Amino acid sequence: MNWVWFHRFGSPPYFYSVAGRIVPWLAWPAALLMVAGLYGGLVLAPPDYQQSDAARIMYVHVPAAYVGLMAYVVMAVAAAIGLVWRLKVSHAVAAACAPIGASFTAVCLVTGMLWGQPMWGTWWAWDPRLVSMLVLLFFFLGYLGLRGAIDDTARADRASAVLAVVGVVNVPIVHFSVIWWNSLHQGPSLLRKGGPAMPASMWVPLVLMIFGFTFYFYAVMLMRARAEVMRRERGGQWVREVLNATGDKP
Numbered sequence: 001m002n003w004v005w006f007h008r009f010g011s012p013p014y015f016y017s018v019a020g021r022i023v024p025w026l027a028w029p030a031a032l033l034m035v036a037g038l039y040g041g042l043v044l045a046p047p048d049y050q051q052s053d054a055a056r057i058m059y060v061h062v063p064a065a066y067v068g069l070m071a072y073v074v075m076a077v078a079a080a081i082g083l084v085w086r087l088k089v090s091h092a093v094a095a096a097c098a099p100i101g102a103s104f105t106a107v108c109l110v111t112g113m114l115w116g117q118p119m120w121g122t123w124w125a126w127d128p129r130l131v132s133m134l135v136l137l138f139f140f141l142g143y144l145g146l147r148g149a150i151d152d153t154a155r156a157d158r159a160s161a162v163l164a165v166v167g168v169v170n171v172p173i174v175h176f177s178v179i180w181w182n183s184l185h186q187g188p189s190l191l192r193k194g195g196p197a198m199p200a201s202m203w204v205p206l207v208l209m210i211f212g213f214t215f216y217f218y219a220v221m222l223m224r225a226r227a228e229v230m231r232r233e234r235g236g237q238w239v240r241e242v243l244n245a246t247g248d249k250p
Contacts, residue, residue: 010087011089012233013236019225019226020222023219026216029212033212034208037207038059038209042059046201051119054119058206062210063209063214065133066213067213071217072097072139074093074221076164083161089229092225092232095228096221096222097221100224102140102141109130109134109137125184128181143160143164147160
C-alpha cells in the first residue's frame with residue numbers, strides 16, 4: 001500500500017494549503033443543506049401526530065447529537081494517529097475538533113432539555129442516553145482543560161491524546177444506550193430494519209440537516225486546524241511566506 005499521501009498530509013505547509021482549498025467546498029454545501037433542511041423541517045413537514053410542532057426541534061437536536069459523537073471519534077482517531085506516528089498535524093486536528101464537538105454536544109443537551117420538558121414533564125431525567133451524552137461533554141471539556149493546563153505543547157498533545165482515546169469508549173455507549181437499557185428516548189428512527197419510522201416529508205429534511213451539520217463541522221474544523229498548525233509553526237519559513245503573500249505581519 002502506498003502511504004505517500006498519508007505522510008504528505010503530515011506536512012504542515014501541505015496540510016495548510018490543501019485544507020484551505022477544501023473549506024469552501026464544504027462551507028457552501030453546508031449552508032445550502034441547512035437552509036433546505038430547515039425550510040423542509042419547519043415549513044413543509046407536517047406536525048408529529050403525537051408531539052405536534054414540539055417535535056420540530058429534532059431538526060436541530062438529532063444532527064447536533066450526531067455531529068457531537070462524530071466529532072469525538074474524529075478527535076480520538078486524530079489523537080491516536082498523533083500518538084503512534086507523532087504527527088503534529090494530527091494533534092492540531094484533534095485540538096481543532098474539541099471545542100466544536102463540545103459546542104454541538106452542548107446544543108444537543110440543551111435542545112434535548114427543551115424537547116423533554118413538554119414531553120416528559122421535566123427538564124432533566126437520569127436517562128441512559130442523557131447521562132452518557134453528558135459524559136461525552138465532560139470528556140470534551142476535560143480534553144480542553146488538560147490541554148490548557150499544560151504549557152509544553154508536546155506534553156499537552158500526549159496527555160490530551162490519551163484522554164481522547166480512553167474516552168472514545170463512551171461513544172458506543174451513547175449510541176446503544178436506548179437498546180441496552182430502559183430509556184425514555186425512542187429507539188432508532190432513521191437507520192432501522194424496515195425503513196424510517198416517519199414519512200419522507202419528515203425524514204428527508206432531517207437527513208439534509210445531518211449532512212449540513214456534518215459539512216459545517218468539517219469546514220470549521222479545517223479552519224481551526226489551519227490556525228492551530230500556523231500557531232505551532234509560527235517560527236517556520238513557510239509561515240512567513242504565507243503571511244507575506246497575504247500581506248499580514250508575522
